[in-house]
Amino acid sequence: MAGLDGLIVASPANPTGTMLDAGELRALSEACRVADAALISDEIYHGIGYDRRAVSALEVTDDVYVVNSFSKYFSMTGWRVGWMVVPPDHVRQVERLAQNMFICAPHASQALALAAMDCTEELNGHLDVYARNRTVLLDGLARAGLTRIAPADGAFYVYADVSHLTDDALALSQEILADAGVAVTPGLDFDPHAGHHWLRFSYAQGAEAIAEGTARLVRFFEARR
Numbered sequence: 001m002a003g004l005d006g007l008i009v010a011s012p013a014n015p016t017g018t019m020l021d022a023g024e025l026r027a028l029s030e031a032c033r034v035a036d037a038a039l040i041s042d043e044i045y046h047g048i049g050y051d052r053r054a055v056s057a058l059e060v061t062d063d064v065y066v067v068n069s070f071s072k073y074f075s076m077t078g079w080r081v082g083w084m085v086v087p088p089d090h091v092r093q094v095e096r097l098a099q100n101m102f103i104c105a106p107h108a109s110q111a112l113a114l115a116a117m118d119c120t121e122e123l124n125g126h127l128d129v130y131a132r133n134r135t136v137l138l139d140g141l142a143r144a145g146l147t148r149i150a151p152a153d154g155a156f157y158v159y160a161d162v163s164h165l166t167d168d169a170l171a172l173s174q175e176i177l178a179d180a181g182v183a184v185t186p187g188l189d190f191d192p193h194a195g196h197h198w199l200r201f202s203y204a205q206g207a208e209a210i211a212e213g214t215a216r217l218v219r220f221f222e223a224r225r
């Protein structure tokens with residue numbers, strides 16, 4: 001980690017949905033301390049987990065910048081409202097940077113975010129839909145022969161290794177869009193090196209759309225065998 005100023009980690013992650021446990025976060029925090037590098041924990045998918053709870057970096061260290069937003073669990077994508085937890089001795093520096101980029105979050109977004117914090121029942125209803133979608137998609141991908149999948153612990157993504165099918169995930173995603181009418185994301189959007197062997201599937205949609213999309217994917221991959 002020599003020469004590193006900072007490390008950004010997201011857990012649950014995009015594109016994989018994979019989560020870090022407390023031990024892994026502690027090890028990263030310790031490595032950053034030794035390297036004198038800042039640790040930035042992007043916790044935007046917290047609250048969207050399946051078999052276990054996401055651990056916050058603040059549970060293992062106070063020496064961390066935690067970034068969060070209303071875009072995911074609170075379903076307020078596009079409203080541009082989020083928050084940061086900053087080590088007390090860095091608050092002033094972050095305030096100086098922030099006030100040069102924006103004055104404040106839009107008032108309407110702030111009012112909505114406040115209201116969203118009282119919508120637990122509705123928001124947890126979304127989690128039930130994601131959980132069902134995840135099962136439908138994982139079952140469908142297995143039937144389609146896509147079984148090399150990163151642990152889909154949280155968020156609403158499945159990241160699948162398609163190296164047995166192609167060296168060009170971008171072309172494969174274009175083929176899927178043209179033939180099956182399903183939009184999937186080539187791994188290249190996230191990883192310029194290994195991304196040409198991976199596809200990301202998002203299941204942040206209604207149950208009907210995910211069931212239909214999955215059925216189309218199964219037919220597409222079966223026809224290609």
Ligand SMILES: Cc1ncc(COP(=O)(O)O)c(C=O)c1O
Pocket residue numbers: 010013014042044069070071077078081082
């Ligand atoms: C890991 C991660 N961080 C941050 C963001 C940005 O979210 P926003 O700018 O909507 O708050 C995203 C959006 O997909 C994300 O996946």
